[in-house]
Amino acid sequence: MALLRIRNLSVEFATATGQFRAVDGVDQDVNESEILAIVGESGSGKSVSMLAVMGLLPWTATVTADEMTFDGQDLLKIDPAARRKIIGKDMAMIFQEPMSSLNPCFTVGWQIREALRKHLKMGRQERQTRAIELFEQVGIPDPEKRLSAFPHQMSGGMNQRVMIAMAIACKPKLLIADEPTTALDVTIQAQILDLLAKLRDENGMGLVLITHDMGVVAETAERVSVQYAGQKIEEQPVMPLFRTPHHPYTSALLDALPERATEKRLPTIPGVVPGQFDRPAGCLFSPRCKFATDKCRTDPPPPLGPDLGYARCFYPLNVDERVAS
């Protein structure tokens, strides 16, 4: 049984210009001790879908799903008090901008001890010991001294580590990391990604890594879910996703990578992602897809089976290289 199980999740926002569907019929499982990457271009609904799981969306959002369970608990029916017990304890999230989640008025030590007090009811001395231990675990040098620093006194990489330390303070079963390294330099990014993978190895937690960086996906993830305009359009284990993508969008995205270029002119994807008012009737990618037929333009393709990466496509690519599963 999956740690997190989502079926047919949709999120609509009430906006001044009408309803806007940001997440559209997403199915997703996350298992214990696995690293799932969610990739997609900006605005494809990666953050909103996971914020829906965390119950962190504003009131303008309407969340619907056939099923949304975490560790055996029904997140659709859960009451707010029970949800507060889970969030930050068994299920935690870290964001791209650590400064937006850390309180500038308190030392980072106070913030981490507060999380430990709230969820684990630890005593004073125990909290201090655990806070030092957590800082050591995430590779913050000189932890005792750093605990009394304010967020603005530390670098972006250090604050991101503080965020991670806070998120793992209560040994969560699931950690959702939303673009955790996008604002960081590559040498620091490498340290943070290694750290997240190590925490997964040691604590057996499930990790959802939201990113737009195909390099990060290739080096960190085990399973990859590709999102486009709010829909999950493909999901495969990392190796076959890069070698034999089934959805034309995944394939076009990989071709556009400069590091895969075979000549100076890179392959491009014509057009832009559909917006609120030009959502196609059929396949959402059909206006930009070089294989699209009339059928694609009128009928929405349902997801194919696991052997074809759940691709939402009538004419999947690489059908001879199915994943045995």
Added chain:
Amino acid sequence: MTKPVMTATALERHYDVSGGWLRASRTLKAVAGLDFALYPGKTLAVVGESGCGKSTLARMVTMIEEPTAGQLTLDGEELVPDNWASHREAVQIVFQDPYGSLNPRQRIGAILEEPLKINRKSMSKEERQKKARDMLALVGLRPEHYDRYPHMFSGGQRQRIAIARALMLDPKVLVLDEPVSALDLSIQSSVLNLLVDLQERLQLAYLFISHDLSVVRHVADEVIVMYLGRAVEKGSRDAVFSAPYHPYAKALLSATPKADPGGAKERIKLQGELPSPLSIPDGCPFAPRCWKVQDKCRAERPVLPDLPHAAACFFPENGGEPA
């Protein structure tokens, strides 16, 4: 061999930073001892992590800030504040965030014609409009876009507008400061293609600033790797990427994730973080994080040798010439 359009010799830029209450102000060397040359139709890429001095370099090259020391020349003539006005047209810049640099209240036509209004006073209105419309076509935008406002465009289109504006005065040098970093992958490739086309057609010299090594590897002819304001390695794109000499360049390359899940991962883990630019170590600036560090590195600062491919290192990797 063609002549360089721009050269930099021993370029430096220092800032005085106040030391706070009762403390003396200190000098921050944002760029130090930098040499390079830009050639028509060629791309020099400058890579390095945040704070290494890339934007400071861009401000000197575009004549927004005067170098503290060293020299910049354009077409053989030394650039000094007294002649900046007559040279500014030749050096234009495109920034990372196309939205922040376009006036939201101006139509695209007016945005493109503004540089002509200021710098080509004798040009008639009709000529200006024609040039703006031609430029729209050149960067792959449509004629009807002339009357629209920036907010009506996607990120990739806005970057095309910023590029079009930079080209209105027929520059020779284009400084590109992280030009595709804010763009999605599918958009990034079309903007990179546009830059390649324009360079070929107009024989532009590019100073391409980026932290994304996979993009640099695609566009660059020559590469400079900077660390704490100094060039630690320079060379042709192929030389630097296939056999980096400087341990920092090697570490940077190895830390860049490759979009190949089966590929061998041999990541060099760097210790610690970038030291404060106010307390750069006396010897090699990279010594505190280097895995090959020796006493000599802490005592003496290695100088970049004057060779086509060179590193400022006493113990270079891959058979490089020691400094």
